[in-house]
Amino acid sequence: MKIKKAIDKIPGGMMLVPLFLGAIIHTAVPGASDYFGGFTKGLMTGTVPILAVWFFCMGAAINVKATGTVLRKSGTLVLTKILVAWVVAMIAIQFLPEGGVQNGFFAGLSVLAIISAMDMTNGGLYASIMQQYGTKEESGAFVLMSLESGPLVTMLILGSTGVAVFEPQLFIGAVLPFLIGFILGNLDSDLREYFGKATQALIPFFGFALGCSIDLGVIVDTGLLGILLGVVVIIITGVPLILADKFIGKGNGTAGIAASSTAGAAVANPMLVANMKPEFLPAAEAATALVAASVIVTAILVPIITAYYSDYMRKKKPPVEPVEVSIKKAVI
Template identity: 65%
Template sequence: MRIKHAMDRIPGGLMLVPLLLGALCKTFAPTAPAYFKGFTQGIMTGVIPILAVWFFCMGASIKLSATGTVLRKSGTLVVTKLLAAWAIVLVASLVIPTEGIHAGFFAGLSILAIVCAMDMTNGGLYASLMQSYGTREEAGAFVLTSIESGPLMSMIILGASGAAHFEPQIFIGAVLPFLVGFLLGNLDPKLREFFTPGGQLMIPFFAFALGNTIDLGTLLSPLAALGVALALAVIVLTAIPLILADRFIGGGTGTAGIAASSTAGAAAANPLAIAAVAPQFDAVARDATVLVAICIVVTSLVVPIITGLWYRAFGRGMAETARQDDRRLAAALGERGHLVEG
């Protein structure tokens, strides 16, 4: 059976499929963890410790010694996405209380849901899109998107916007695994090589545990329509500054900006992770998780479509020129090598 192959064909499938399996367990067998106990209970309810290991591995995988072009493109997209999320949260915090909205169409919406949906780009989706619609440098620009992973940037945005206050030791405790991993990975390439696979390996495990906090019955509530609306807002509100930054700072056509306007699969874990260290978000963490999960699915479907449309309208010429230059350079180097050998 080609289970992994089938999961890879689903945008964010490595995260979403185990998440759905966990949600099915929570919906139809909510007492299973307490019934089985032991290791089974641990893997069904251990979101925080599994996330801690994943966060460490993500830190260890980050290597900043990239080429100048890739670093400029990647840095432009990451910084722009974070600044856009910060501005959106800053405005939203003026009208949405910390405990979220409890009535009307927007019931369930919170600052926590907004920041977790807005601030993380699906790096795998971006890289695959730019393989088809961009240059080699643009495809490689996902190198810094790992910095957005985990609750670190979400917590920084919440703090900087005044939407939340974190005690220094709580903030340090939340980011310490990431920083230790980053330090070890850059001090010793062998350690980076050893820990980096954990970033992928841990995703289905924390996704399954996270799914065990979601009752699928909530999807029959107004949260479904609200989640779709939030997903479309993520695309529109982040794509506009990302397109401008890509064109005028990154030197691109704007295609990379649209490709980066998605919600990362791992973002679904952030509401619960943040609530674990910031109890003021306990009441909204579950609804925020559902909304972010819907954003992951919707943006994974919509962003590739609009990226292709934008590329055909504006980006094809520049991308084709860059590819031709790459082929000419490769041919010239090959011919030079042939002459040397002769």
């Protein structure tokens, strides 16, 4: 059976399929993890330790010796994405209650959900798109996007906007595994290669564990809102990213559109933040469902929009006359 090939046809499939499998189990048999106990319980409830290992391996996979062009391009996209999420958070806190909206079409929408959906780019999706529509340097710009992975950026935005107060050690704890991995991976290229291989293998495991904390009823209730959130993420982050790519990254804006997605790992952020700050627990489950929907929507739409935009820019750019022809004309 070609199970992996079938899963790979689904945008973000290696993350989302195990996630929905876990959600089905949790919805149908809520006490399954306690019933089985042991390693099975650890697999079903171990989101935090699994992600800790994943963050370590992600850090180890980053090579600090990236070219200046790659660093400028990736740095521009990452900082723009974070800045946009911060500005949106500042606006959202003026209108949304602390525990999120409780009733109506926007039930489940919270500042936590909005930030989690906007502050992280799907690096793998970005790289694959730019391999087809961008330059080698633009494709390699995903190197710094790993810095967005995990709850650190979400915590920084929540803290700086006054939504929550995090003790300094919580920030250190959120980034320490990543930093240790980064240091080891750059001290020894063999370690970078060794740990770097594990990043992909861990994705379905934390997807499954995360799914085991989600009730599918919440996903059904927030489904249409989740689709809308995904579209809004593309629009609100995509426009500034296009401008930043053009005027700072020296591109034509294609990389900006390609970076306007929601990362699969962002699905874990609401629960991770809630584990550190229990006051977010009431909003975390609905936020997780909304972010999961945004991941799917952006993973489907971003490649399509990028393709159309790239084609438009290619047609818009005037053809460059060959040098040989120009020389001949000059001689004549």
